[in-house]
Amino acid sequence: xxxxxxxxxxxxxxxxxxxxxxxxxxxxxxxxxxxxxxxxxxxxxxxxxxxxxxxxxxxxxxxxxxxxxxxxxxxxxxxxxxxxxxxxxxxxxxxxxxxxxxxxxxxxxxxxxxxxxxxxxxxxxxxxxxxxxxxxxxxxxxxxxxxxxxxxxxxxxxxxxxxxxxxxxxxxxxxxxxxxxxxxxxxxxxxxxxxxxxxxxxxxxxxxxxxxxxxxxxxxxxxxxxxxxxxxxxxxxxxxxxxxxxxx
Numbered sequence: 001x002x003x004x005x006x007x008x009x010x011x012x013x014x015x016x017x018x019x020x021x022x023x024x025x026x027x028x029x030x031x032x033x034x035x036x037x038x039x040x041x042x043x044x045x046x047x048x049x050x051x052x053x054x055x056x057x058x059x060x061x062x063x064x065x066x067x068x069x070x071x072x073x074x075x076x077x078x079x080x081x082x083x084x085x086x087x088x089x090x091x092x093x094x095x096x097x098x099x100x101x102x103x104x105x106x107x108x109x110x111x112x113x114x115x116x117x118x119x120x121x122x123x124x125x126x127x128x129x130x131x132x133x134x135x136x137x138x139x140x141x142x143x144x145x146x147x148x149x150x151x152x153x154x155x156x157x158x159x160x161x162x163x164x165x166x167x168x169x170x171x172x173x174x175x176x177x178x179x180x181x182x183x184x185x186x187x188x189x190x191x192x193x194x195x196x197x198x199x200x201x202x203x204x205x206x207x208x209x210x211x212x213x214x215x216x217x218x219x220x221x222x223x224x225x226x227x228x229x230x231x232x233x234x235x236x237x238x239x240x241x242x243x244x245x246x247x248x
Contacts (some may be wrong), residue, residue, distance in 0.1 A: 031101040032062035033093040037081045038070035039109035039118045044181055045073040047107040048150055048191030053200045061247045073121035080120055086136055094139040102147040111151030130160035150190045152177040155232040164238040172229035179225045182244055189219045202246045209233050
């Protein structure tokens with residue numbers, strides 16, 4: 001009788017463990033809709049947004065849905081990041097996302113106070129204002145969203161992009177340049193720091209941002225770039241818990 005009870009207990013335990021594994025396998029991951037916009041027609045712009053998508057797929061707790069557009073026309077791996085495409089990507093993500101999904105908008109380009117540069121191939125460079133960008137991203141309101149802007153003076157866009165359900169990360173202060181965007185560069189300083197920070201699993205966005213800021217400062221100091229860019233972050237009132245959650 002005792003042997004039978006032991007065998008029965010082992011069988012019940014194995015069944016419970018198997019059921020738990022099946023339940024975990026059937027539980028869908030929270031999705032992350034990644035809208036990557038390489039607005040400038042140089043290698044570093046595209047590399048920064050594509051590489052971060054890859055890093056998030058490897059290390060984050062999310063099922064990543066990459067949606068990338070790039071103005072680097074020499075390779076033509078991705079759709080052009082023009083007004084129509086940006087609008088379509090944003091609307092598609094907003095329409096497909098469930099309430100618990102996360103939006104990440106990552107933009108890499110040149111910038112000026114209150115402006116982002118957009119250059120398709122060898123065409124003339126045009127400007128996207130902070131208000132114009134805010135309008136383009138408006139369909140994402142109501143979804144938890146992280147907006148990352150890698151550009152000089154990108155901190156100057158934070159005011160227009162603020163919303164209760166948004167976290168806005170900028171590569172530089174409103175009155176500062178960011179570095180590493182010379183023609184032919186593989187990544188900007190900020191882009192390299194992003195990849196290193198997001199490569200570490202189970203970090204919160206707070207930890208990721210702190211690591212990026214330190215890494216950028218280190219690169220600037222080592223290569224004698226001044227004044228330092230001082231990356232910025234703003235956290236909306238509805239996503240403060242998200243900022244501290246170990247999801248990345």
